[in-house]
Amino acid sequence: MDGTFQEEGSARIVKFRPPLYKQRYQFIKDLVEKYKPKKVADLGCADCSLLWMLKFCSCIEVLSGVDICASVMKEKMYKLAPLPGDYLQPSERSLTITLHHGSVAHKDPCMLGFDLVTCIELIEHLEQSELKKFPEVVFGFMAPSIVVISTPNSEFNPLLPVETSFRHPDHKFEWNRAQFQNWALEAARCYDYSVEFTGVGQPPRGMEKVGFCTQIGVFVRKYPLSEAIQPEKATKAAYKTVFKAVYPSLKEEKYLQNAVVTEVIFSAQSIMQRLPGHRLMAGHEDNGDPTETKPKFQPSMNRFSEDLGKGAVARSLEPFVNGNAVSIPLSTLFSFPKVRRLCCSFERFCKLISGKVTLSSDGSAAIFYTDCEDEEN
């Protein structure tokens, strides 16, 4: 993970591998893996790259981005929308991604209650007046459990091929380690946070004294947050929502029901196919000579037992056929691991399929109808 550098010829050109921005993102990802925050906000989210990476972290349920420039966010915000795959197999977790247009110098109640707030290469873009308000907004108002702030370490600059004074024309300042740490310690003290310093972008060998290329402060709130939001925090909204995506999730009744019904009907089909007297599946009519060598591919055993839980199907309650109706006990259907996993309890299972699957008169079994097998081909 740590950056390496190359020295080409006599000129010292430090190149990071992976690139520095990726190292910063990876740092956040690692932090998310470690603390498992549920609500994460990225201040200064720009083109949403970090948010896009974070949406794959399964612990996160709420993901928000804030940026002062709406057009930059809008340009790529659709990559935060759910994908077809998210609809095809709704995830267990719920996920809502929202983008707000606004300034980190303003308070908005939608930023309350977050577990992690990241400010990656943000503060050096702030005007003096904004920077002054920043600690109050982030540490005082938002007051998340963890805040991560990264900013360039100016001591590293002589090693970079930058001719201007700052690494980026829009930077208002670039701090050395002492400056950053003083600012950070002051903010932490003021708002009752602890702070630890680290960074990404290792300096070249022999130059360790300059420190990381990007310096990072990780702030952790020292006091527990009372559940109720203090009334004085209920300020008026200052941000404008530019994007909102609610991912399909099994937490939503609609998707859960659909998943359960789909699984039940599919399982029922496979039971029906194995019932005696049922036509064999296609593919057996051929009597070609088996010339192929034995395949090495073996689907893992766990998948097999999971899919067609032969052992799990209670022997005493066998499905039975009546004309073209097949009656399958609900307990049999519930014994399929996938169904069981989705529903958790039998009661919930019954509730979910009610109205979607035909039940027997006593309600103990589901009735499925076989198609007329008349192939018109």
Next chain:
Amino acid sequence: MTGRARARARGRPPGQETAVPSVGASSIQQTLLNQPPGFRQPQQPHVPTSLSEEPGGRGRQRGSQRLQISAGFQEMSLADRGGRRRDFHDIGVNTRQAMEHVQESKTGSSGVMIKLTTNYFRLMSRPQWALYQYHVSYNPEMEARRLRSALLFQHEELIGKTHAFDGSILFLPKNLGNKVTEVFSRTRNGEDVKITITLTNELPPTSPTCLQFYNIIFRRLLKMLNLQQIGRNYYNPSDPISIPKHRLMVWPGFASSILQYEQSIMLCTDVSYKVLRSETVLDFMCSLYRQVEEQRFRDACAKELIGLIVLTKYNNRTYRVDDIDWDASPQCTFTKADGSEITFVDYYKRQYNQEITDLKQPVLISQSKRRRGTLVQVPVVLIPELCFLTGLTEKMRSDFNMMKDLSSHTRLPPDQRQREIGRLIDYIRKDDNVQKELRDWGLSFDSNLLSFPGRVIQGEKILQSGRVFDYNPQLADWSKEMRGAPLICAKPLENWLLLYTRRNYELANALLQNLFKVTPSMGIRMNKATMIEVEDRTESYLRVLQQSITPDTNIAVCLLSSSRKDKYDAIKKYLCTDCPVPSQCVLARTLSKPQAVMTVATKIALQMNCKMGGELWTVEIPLKQVMVVGIDCYHDTLSGKHSIGGFVANLNQTMTRWFSRCVVQGRGQEIVDGLKACLQTALRDWFKWNKYLPSRVIVYRDGVGDGQLHTLVNYEVPQFLDCLKSVGKDYNPKLTVIVVKKRVNTRFFAQSGGSLKNPPPGTVVDVEVTRPEWYDFYIVSQAVRSGCVAPTHYNVIYDTSGLKPDHLQRLTYKLCHMYYNWSGVIRVPAPCQYAHKLAFLVGQSIHREPNLLLSDRLYYL
């Protein structure tokens, strides 16, 4: 049955696929009729090339970061750059201007008026609307696009809120007043930058750049409506139709485009259905594993999966499965762009937090199509567990019940379809953001579907030897009327073979008995077949054929016990090349229903008669000395190695006999060279038959993809002309080239009383929805029993015939009556369908040009 015909027409199914290719009854029942659009496989979208052996879905992210930024604009400026992307709408191919006789009018007049509604909406712009195109430059030069943007939009009061900017080209709905506007911006660290905004173009609403611009804006709108793009179309994921029995998920959506049509710029939108499957490729493999014997498992996987389009879980990209690598697994490593090695498991875990649970699964290989720079194509590796299946497998297509379930959802009757189409406009009208965007650009859509009058040209009289009859114009079918009538030319079955396996002895006899019953009324003289029992092995069939076929053999009939394709292929290959004798394969299953055997035998008798050079019926063709050519292509998508061009041309005035040849084109060869040779032979044979040369040649060219029109106009037509010239100095026939397109989004609805119906067969449309720069028209020639009828688009790209549009339209419609495998009107002129059948047979089974001794018969039916 449904869906398959289309798949074939497009040459999609993998080479070794079974699914009863033209065996017996399947080909008898082969309908070309209406296929619901939902069953369309999208044209394989361009898969971005991955740089090194990297897993699917990464290539683009890094490599083309810069390109992606202005993806919209790229498309916009493609005309200038010579097309990185294909122009699917063939904009800018202006063929009408070269045709004197249709300069004034390209509309016909015959027939009865009919009130039609279509799936087009007018795009409306403010009066005097124009799009202003500016070039923006910076001094000092600013590199970062974001910065360029930020600096420019410091002057929002000047530019306005509505704009499209890619970093150098700026589109505005308003004029800034001056040709050159200079403004100054200050970067946040105090640097002053001069920005020069130069007006480069004032685009009228109809300019091609504007059209592309509309489409870009429209795609923006569709995204705002939360529709998901898959391939070229947009789908609504929040309201899926789920068919749990088959683990299918059908997303309703829209195919749409904005183009300049005859009178106005319009949005054409049709309902489209995307069949997705809520199972992964791994799930599918596992259930397949339970269904087939172990030794056939890999084969079965290849059969079912290769050629399918999969959708990756972690990004919105589709790939075609080209191969399965059984020796690899997710534990294999690949080299990342930075040179480090990583396993697929770790990669997906790290990049997308996707857990791969089955570490022993094989991997899928997709050959990417797009080449970037000089890089060689590198296959993309995909993990079955992380890929969803899309579309239908061949097996599903042949599952009648499944297709029935599916079509109940996707095959919409006219009024319902119209409602669904109207929903898109409803969405647009109800969404505030969308409305605002449109308003800001000064654009809006008409809320009503376009209505206009069309014409129904009269039905044809069917002529059989000495008999003339009409058919029911609503059904466009004359199988009943034909019953018991003698054929125009009946070929005797004097000396013929019937091969069967022991198990099918009874069926073979039943077939023979029923043929004896049905042939006399047709006028076919028939002797008892030489019945030969064979073992159910390919070699056995071939050996018997080798031993028993004599120069006198009329036809060889093989009763096949299963739809194993290899057997069928071997028989066809032998009898079409080495030993040119017409052949008829019949699947035993087709004869298994005693009550249907007579009907089946009737159809087989007709088919056999055609294959031996017999003639069934004709229609009146007033045009004399005309040679009609049909061309279609078959693309071998599996091996990607060759394409087949099928070529047919009539040999006689009544269009009952057809000459055929085909071009087997290797990689890198142009199909057109071969077509030239085909035309030459066709003319020679025509001369042999008629003792004169045709004075007119009319080519119906099918199998032209979207965006290929340009090539056709510039290469193929000159080659045809060349070829005609080479025949002789004094020979100067009139040439007409018509591009035939079945896959169009245009739909017509006939207003009848308060409801909408399918327009009747014979409906011709040559106004409003045609293109001003073309000599084109639509014909609805076939009838459908359910769903919506699809019109066929005809684009006359070259015409020195001087024929009136009316005459060309009538001739085209007449030719739709002449396909002998279907006693009814079909969707395309018969020569196109014959060419299709030929190309398909050769592409699927024979793989080289059939023996020319067969070239005057419809042996490929």
